[in-house]
Amino acid sequence: MIQKRQFEDETAGKLIAAGMQLFGEFGFKGTTTRMIASEAHSNIGSIAYYFGNKRNLYLAIIRHIADRMREQFDLDMMKKGQLPEGLTQEEARLALRRIVKDMIRTFIADDEASCWLLLVMREQAHPTEAFDILYEEVFDMVYKFLGSLIAILIDIDERDTRVTLEAHTLVGQIVFFLVGRIPLLRRLENKNGYDAELIDLVEKTILSHIDFYVNNSFQSDTKVE
Amino acid sequence: MIQKRQFEDETAGKLIAAGMQLFGEFGFKGTTTRMIASEAHSNIGSIAYYFGNKRNLYLAIIRHIADRMREQFDLDMMKKGQLPEGLTQEEARLALRRIVKDMIRTFIADDEASCWLLLVMREQAHPTEAFDILYEEVFDMVYKFLGSLIAILIDIDERDTRVTLEAHTLVGQIVFFLVGRIPLLRRLENKNGYDAELIDLVEKTILSHIDFYVNNSFQSDTKVE
DNA sequence: TGCGAGTTTAATCAAATGATTATATGTTCG
DNA sequence: CGAACATATAATCATTTGATTAAACTCGCA
Numbered sequence: 001m002i003q004k005r006q007f008e009d010e011t012a013g014k015l016i017a018a019g020m021q022l023f024g025e026f027g028f029k030g031t032t033t034r035m036i037a038s039e040a041h042s043n044i045g046s047i048a049y050y051f052g053n054k055r056n057l058y059l060a061i062i063r064h065i066a067d068r069m070r071e072q073f074d075l076d077m078m079k080k081g082q083l084p085e086g087l088t089q090e091e092a093r094l095a096l097r098r099i100v101k102d103m104i105r106t107f108i109a110d111d112e113a114s115c116w117l118l119l120v121m122r123e124q125a126h127p128t129e130a131f132d133i134l135y136e137e138v139f140d141m142v143y144k145f146l147g148s149l150i151a152i153l154i155d156i157d158e159r160d161t162r163v164t165l166e167a168h169t170l171v172g173q174i175v176f177f178l179v180g181r182i183p184l185l186r187r188l189e190n191k192n193g194y195d196a197e198l199i200d201l202v203e204k205t206i207l208s209h210i211d212f213y214v215n216n217s218f219q220s221d222t223k224v225e
Numbered sequence: 226m227i228q229k230r231q232f233e234d235e236t237a238g239k240l241i242a243a244g245m246q247l248f249g250e251f252g253f254k255g256t257t258t259r260m261i262a263s264e265a266h267s268n269i270g271s272i273a274y275y276f277g278n279k280r281n282l283y284l285a286i287i288r289h290i291a292d293r294m295r296e297q298f299d300l301d302m303m304k305k306g307q308l309p310e311g312l313t314q315e316e317a318r319l320a321l322r323r324i325v326k327d328m329i330r331t332f333i334a335d336d337e338a339s340c341w342l343l344l345v346m347r348e349q350a351h352p353t354e355a356f357d358i359l360y361e362e363v364f365d366m367v368y369k370f371l372g373s374l375i376a377i378l379i380d381i382d383e384r385d386t387r388v389t390l391e392a393h394t395l396v397g398q399i400v401f402f403l404v405g406r407i408p409l410l411r412r413l414e415n416k417n418g419y420d421a422e423l424i425d426l427v428e429k430t431i432l433s434h435i436d437f438y439v440n441n442s443f444q445s446d447t448k449v450e
Numbered sequence: 451t452g453c454g455a456g457t458t459t460a461a462t463c464a465a466a467t468g469a470t471t472a473t474a475t476g477t478t479c480g
Numbered sequence: 481c482g483a484a485c486a487t488a489t490a491a492t493c494a495t496t497t498g499a500t501t502a503a504a505c506t507c508g509c510a
Contacts, residue, residue: 011487025351030254033468043489045470050487054468124407125343126250131407139408161413161423165430168409169398176397179404182352183364184393188386198386205390212437236457258498268459270500279498 012050014040019061024118028058062123062130065116066137072106073141089214092152096210099146103174104203108181108194117178143167153213166213173206237275239265244286249343253283287348287355290341291362297331298366314439317377321435324371328399329428333406333419342403368392378438391438398431 018039022031033054037044051057087095106113123131146167151158154166177184181194190198243264247256258279262269276282312320331338348356371392376383379391402409406419415423 027252027255030252032466034466044468045489046487048469121346121404122252124405125346127407135408135411140412143408143412161426162430164409164412165426168401168405169430169434172399172401172405173394173397175401175405176393179346180349180393180397180400182349182356183360183368184389186360187365187368187389201386201390205387205394209394209434209437212434257496259496269498270459271457273499274457 011040011042011046014042015047015050015057016061016064018042019057020065020112020119021115023058023061024115024122027122028055059130059133061119062133065119066133069116069138070141072102073138073145087149087152089153089155092149093210093214096146096149096153097207099149100170100174100206100210101203104177104199104206107174107178108202109199114178117175121175121179142171146170150213153210170206170209173209177202236265236267236271239267240272240275240282241286241289243267244282245290245337245344246340248283248286249340249347252347253280284355284358286344287358290344291358294341294363295366297327298363298370312374312377314378314380317374318435318439321371321374321378322432324374325395325399325431325435326428329402329424329431332399332403333427334424339403342400346400346404367396371395375438378435395431395435398434402427 015036019031019036022035022039025031026035033044033047036057037047047054047057051060107117108114120134123134143164147158147163150166150170151160151163154163156163185191185193188198194202240261244256244261247260247264250256251260258269258272261282262272272279272282276285332342333339345359348359368389372383372388375391375395376385376388379388381388410416410418413423419427
């Protein structure tokens with residue numbers, strides 16, 4: 001009665017992996033159950049067998065992504081230092097640099113993570129119930145975590161709207177190197193996608209925007225006026 | 226033989242407007258010809274009559290968007306000062322601030338432009354032939370224009386990869402306030418979308434990242450190492 | 451008024467799609 | 481082995497979709 005779990009997980013897992021890639025690339029409606037079954041070297045009936053229907057498979061994939069992201073961020077962010085409090089500016093700056101490096105590597109260089117992010121982007125553009133899962137499990141935490149570090153850097157209460165906006169800006173910088181990679185790579189005449197050298201330059205570019213927080217700790221909105 | 230042009234344009238225009246909104250919201254496959262016809266208060270047969278088929282309507286919409294964007298950017302960027310050359314840092318900084326303000330207002334506050342951008346984002350994620358139109362008509366020019374200003378600000382040759390990366394970063398910051406608006410607004414508990422006060426704060430946030438270029442003119446990549 | 455080109459509409463068709471079902475295959479245990 | 485159960489597969493069904501078609505409508509003009 002408990003046997004075959006391994007094989008069951010095998011097929012279900014292949015369906016999730018295939019669906020993640022295809023949903024990310026073509027969207028929910030653009031991906032057919034036949035495409036998923038074919039990509040997974042499985043059968044269309046197995047989708048119903050394991051997940052009931054197409055939408056339930058989609059939701060299972062979203063939950064899977066949320067788990068993986070939490071795992072990634074829990075390990076790489078929370079665990080290594082817990083929620084930052086009472087850090088010095090320099091400690092916060094270094095922590096933020098580390099996280100941003102991880103995010104860049106994860107989202108730009110890692111093929112599977114690219115699928116996640118593309119899928120998550122689509123879900124944001126037209127949120128369904130799957131969005132609630134992602135928001136509560138992931139987004140809110142990212143805002144909270146990045147915000148707590150940025151708050152230290154620019155010396156503003158972390159509940160201030162401006163802190164959230166800066167966190168959002170930072171995420172936007174990173175994400176757009178994946179979402180907008182096609183025109184960027186064409187502009188740079190880089191036929192073969194991101195190579196090590198380019199990723200390095202991207203990293204430096206985004207990190208410099210973090211260091212900027214320290215250099216002029218947010219006199220900007222008084223100065224700019 | 227020339228009469229009725231006005232009425233013809235009427236229907237074709239309504240189809241383009243409806244398609245722009247729906248394609249942006251649901252993607253190409255997620256939008257049915259019946260949805261478009263209904264939204265345009267027209268008939269499914271009119272799509273074939275004016276555009277031949279669904280994909281041709283999509284391409285017509287892409288060309289329409291490219292025209293509108295060029296128009297917008299030609300007027301607001303190129304025309305008012307032509308391609309920047311020999312500007313002082315301060316002039317370049319002010320020019321860049323003006324453009325970024327325009328882009329924020331256009332892409333975040335303007336409903337129709339939001340449709341454009343969402344549609345363009347989808348096209349980037351999975352480029353078809355429509356992408357070529359957008360790249361040649363719009364993207365390349367945006368990189369070129371923003372790059373030429375940023376090059377002056379950070380005092381690096383405008384053909385340097387880092388200049389393009391900074392331009393890309395800047396666009397990413399702006400675009401993500403549209404593409405990622407749902408989680409941002411939920412985080413801020415702003416039920417009613419972007420209000421004037423919030424847009425103002427977004428503007429200040431992004432502008433401060435421009436001013437940063439001047440304050441520390443790109444010693445970052447030597448300092449960071 | 452009635453002709454005729456331009457335009458709109460509803461009906462229809464073939465292909466694709468999500469879902470279902472019945473059958474086949476394989477594995478475990480008595 | 482063979483009964484019982486879990487899983488896989490192919491065939492089938494109802495619906496949706498893009499496209500096509502034929503008929504109807506509009507309006508300028510003779």
